[in-house]
Amino acid sequence: MQRQLANMKQSLFDQLEELQDDANPNFVEEVVTLYYRDSARLVQNIDKALEKNPVDFVKLDSYMHQFKGSSSSIGAKKVKIECTQFREYCRVGNGEGCKKTFQQVKREYATLRKKLEAYFQFARQVGPVEKACRRK
Amino acid sequence: MDSNGFCSPRSDCFPAGLRVLVVDDDPTWLKILEKMLKKCNYEGFLFFLISFNFILFPLRFALMQLRPVFGLTTCNLAQEALNRLRERKDGFDIVISDVNMPDMDGFKLLEHVGLEMDLPVIMMSVDGETSRVMKGVQHGACDYLLKPIRMKELRNIWQHVFRKRIHEVRDIEGHESLEELQMMRNGTEQFDDNYLYGGEFISGKKRKDVDNKYDERMCGDPSSLKKARVVWTVDLHQKFVKAVNQIGFENKAIRYSCLAEVGPKKILDLMGVPRLTRENVASHLQKYRLYLSRLQKENELKATLGGTKHSDFSPKDSAANACLQNPINLQHESFTVPAHKILVHNDDPKICEGNVKQSLPVSESKKSRFADSSDPQKSSSSRNSFDRSFGPFDSDVKSEPMMQSRYPWSTKLPSKQEHKPCFQFDHPPLPVHRTQADSVGPNLPHNPGPSSIDSGKATRARVELSNGKSIEKVTKVESTAALFSFQPEIESISSSMWNTKNHISEQNLFDHRNLILGTGSTRKLWDEEFNSYSSQGEFYQPFSDLGNIGSLGYGNQELIADVPPHLYDPLNFDFEYPGDPVEYPVIDQGLFA
Numbered sequence: 001m002q003r004q005l006a007n008m009k010q011s012l013f014d015q016l017e018e019l020q021d022d023a024n025p026n027f028v029e030e031v032v033t034l035y036y037r038d039s040a041r042l043v044q045n046i047d048k049a050l051e052k053n054p055v056d057f058v059k060l061d062s063y064m065h066q067f068k069g070s071s072s073s074i075g076a077k078k079v080k081i082e083c084t085q086f087r088e089y090c091r092v093g094n095g096e097g098c099k100k101t102f103q104q105v106k107r108e109y110a111t112l113r114k115k116l117e118a119y120f121q122f123a124r125q126v127g128p129v130e131k132a133c134r135r136k
Numbered sequence: 137m138d139s140n141g142f143c144s145p146r147s148d149c150f151p152a153g154l155r156v157l158v159v160d161d162d163p164t165w166l167k168i169l170e171k172m173l174k175k176c177n178y179e180g181f182l183f184f185l186i187s188f189n190f191i192l193f194p195l196r197f198a199l200m201q202l203r204p205v206f207g208l209t210t211c212n213l214a215q216e217a218l219n220r221l222r223e224r225k226d227g228f229d230i231v232i233s234d235v236n237m238p239d240m241d242g243f244k245l246l247e248h249v250g251l252e253m254d255l256p257v258i259m260m261s262v263d264g265e266t267s268r269v270m271k272g273v274q275h276g277a278c279d280y281l282l283k284p285i286r287m288k289e290l291r292n293i294w295q296h297v298f299r300k301r302i303h304e305v306r307d308i309e310g311h312e313s314l315e316e317l318q319m320m321r322n323g324t325e326q327f328d329d330n331y332l333y334g335g336e337f338i339s340g341k342k343r344k345d346v347d348n349k350y351d352e353r354m355c356g357d358p359s360s361l362k363k364a365r366v367v368w369t370v371d372l373h374q375k376f377v378k379a380v381n382q383i384g385f386e387n388k389a390i391r392y393s394c395l396a397e398v399g400p401k402k403i404l405d406l407m408g409v410p411r412l413t414r415e416n417v418a419s420h421l422q423k424y425r426l427y428l429s430r431l432q433k434e435n436e437l438k439a440t441l442g443g444t445k446h447s448d449f450s451p452k453d454s455a456a457n458a459c460l461q462n463p464i465n466l467q468h469e470s471f472t473v474p475a476h477k478i479l480v481h482n483d484d485p486k487i488c489e490g491n492v493k494q495s496l497p498v499s500e501s502k503k504s505r506f507a508d509s510s511d512p513q514k515s516s517s518s519r520n521s522f523d524r525s526f527g528p529f530d531s532d533v534k535s536e537p538m539m540q541s542r543y544p545w546s547t548k549l550p551s552k553q554e555h556k557p558c559f560q561f562d563h564p565p566l567p568v569h570r571t572q573a574d575s576v577g578p579n580l581p582h583n584p585g586p587s588s589i590d591s592g593k594a595t596r597a598r599v600e601l602s603n604g605k606s607i608e609k610v611t612k613v614e615s616t617a618a619l620f621s622f623q624p625e626i627e628s629i630s631s632s633m634w635n636t637k638n639h640i641s642e643q644n645l646f647d648h649r650n651l652i653l654g655t656g657s658t659r660k661l662w663d664e665e666f667n668s669y670s671s672q673g674e675f676y677q678p679f680s681d682l683g684n685i686g687s688l689g690y691g692n693q694e695l696i697a698d699v700p701p702h703l704y705d706p707l708n709f710d711f712e713y714p715g716d717p718v719e720y721p722v723i724d725q726g727l728f729a
Contacts, residue, residue, distance in 0.1 A: 027171060030167065031164060031167055031168055034163050034164045034167055035164040037163075038162060038163055038164055062236065065236055065262065065263065066161070066162065066236065068262050069162055069165065069234075069236070069261070069262040069283055070162050070164050070165070072262055072283050072284045073162065073164045073165050073168055073283065073284055074164070075284060
């Protein structure tokens with residue numbers, strides 16, 4: 001399981017972990033939580049914008065930009081890739097393509113969430129000792 | 137932190153304690169950045185995170201978590217962020233801002249911060265496209281980071297703060313030094329002339345001071361922030377001014393030479409600013425003095441001239457008197473403007489003297505000289521007269537200008553009855569001045585009226601017409617040049633034209649005077665002088681006007697022939713004075729061609 005998580009993790013995620021210290025033992029978790037709150041909102045907005053007719057690509061693009069930014073903050077690489085794809089479709093004004101891509105994005109996003117949750121659960125179970133080992 | 141005007145010298149370990157303002161609309165990023173910055177030892181200092189997230193609940197949640205750690209400020213608007221920055225001008229060292237923000241473009245914020253607070257700004261964005269990065273740099277960003285931001289990238293942001301500080305100091309010092317050098321070079325010469333100082337000695341001394349300052353700065357250890365370089369911010373300067381005023385600034389206003397009474401040591405004590413050295417204050421004081429003297433001169437001139445202006449329009453006598461009086465005033469003023477860009481330094485003192493002393497007698501003699509050339513002839517003859525007048529003038533540039541400048545006025549009275557031209561001269565200028573103050577239109581009509589010289593009429597009309605069109609464009613130089621080149625009639629015409637163009641009725645006269653005097657003071661002074669015909673004592677920048685004269689391309693030369701000798705004199709003198717090398721050719725064309 002750790003391996004799985006490790007695969008998912010990016011170097012950035014590790015870096016996030018590095019930021020975690022005694023003063024902020026749950027730093028990573030806090031950050032991720034923040035991320036999910038913010039990104040959930042963004043996903044909602046994107047969904048709404050996609051449903052509109054005609055699709056407001058400018059707005060979509062800005063939403064996606066934000067989402068991409070947030071995702072990059074925790075190192076969610078896959079999500080980020082999908083976002084880039086989405087933005088490409090936005091640029092050409094391909095509404096259908098956008099919708100399709102967004103489905104992808106959501107999928108990746110969901111996967112990430114699951115994995116992170118599992119990770120945190122695991123991390124909590126394992127405790128600080130594990131964390132120290134992992135840092136090495 | 138240090139809220140003085142100094143480049144805040146921090147604790148010894150420079151990067152530590154860097155005050156960073158992070159502006160981003162993504163709370164996730166804010167949190168991460170905050171943590172990272174903390175880790176870089178930029179801690180213990182104010183750390184404002186501004187989130188533009190428009191969803192309050194999660195934001196509040198996030199902020200609540202962060203609050204105990206930092207003095208966290210939240211605002212939903214970039215505008216508010218700007219306000220906070222403005223509130224604490226020296227509360228931050230560097231700003232890190234996201235590019236995409238809901239209410240304000242990151243670039244705009246960048247511009248504002250750069251302009252108002254002159255803080256280094258780092259842009260960051262997920263989007264790393266070259267065009268974006270270029271745009272960021274164009275807007276003045278010190279750096280452009282790509283998200284996700286690495287810890288190591290943040291560790292180095294202090295370099296931007298440091299770099300900026302060094303450049304600031306160097307720029308300020310450099311500009312100031314250069315400026316000072318120039319001012320001193322111009323001013324010291326003036327001083328020398330006015331105060332009969334050992335010009336070389338003083339100039340050399342002053343230059344040496346500047347050089348020393350340079351050395352001081354250059355030799356300073358730029359890498360060591362411990363050696364606080366003084367940046368004369370507005371606050372610091374305010375303190376300085378207050379201290380100076382307390383000590384007895386009034387003296388400064390009157391006499392430049394009295395500045396010595398205002399000692400840097402006293403100022404330093406009064407200011408009570410730590411870390412400010414006597415040398416800092418001394419150098420700043422120097423610059424300040426020059427600046428003040430320049431202002432003072434302008435004000436004085438304005439005051440004097442303004443008073444005499446009206447007299448010009450009155451009968452010639454009064455005008456003449458005014459002229460006479462003005463020179464005296466002007467002399468004072470000229471003396472008090474050592475720092476002015478003085479076109480003719482050397483001549484000023486002499487001119488002043490000449491003005492006062494040699495009035496009619498000299499002018500009479502000169503007049504006779506010019507009388508020869510004052511025959512209504514073609515331009516060539518007028519030119520000759522000019523040349524002639526120039527000849528003697530050349531030799532006696534210093535003294536002649538004064539006399540010459542005086543001529544028109546001093547001779548006004550005596551020659552009024554005899555010489556039409558003289559009369560004309562007196563007359564036209566006055567109305568001209570008046571009209572000059574007005575717009576172009578009124579001026580022109582005046583000219584034909586007073587001048588009774590037939591020869592000049594035609595040219596006048598011509599000039600007027602041409603001037604009328606280009607009135608707006610005609611600069612003072614032109615007006616002054618016109619004055620010089622034109623005979624009384626012409627003068628009136630040109631003056632009127634000039635005036636209208638320059639909207640400075642007195643300009644012609646002033647320019648005349650100024651030219652004569654060759655002072656490099658501002659045109660304002662010139663105008664004033666003209667009005668009062670007392671430009672003799674003034675040191676204005678006739679040259680700039682002279683340049684205009686050439687541009688007018690009048691048949692000034694033709695008119696010149698009609699111009700009474702005394703008129704020539706001023707012109708000659710003006711040309712003598714190298715106000716502006718560029719001007720000269722113009723003038724030459726117009727007058728001497």
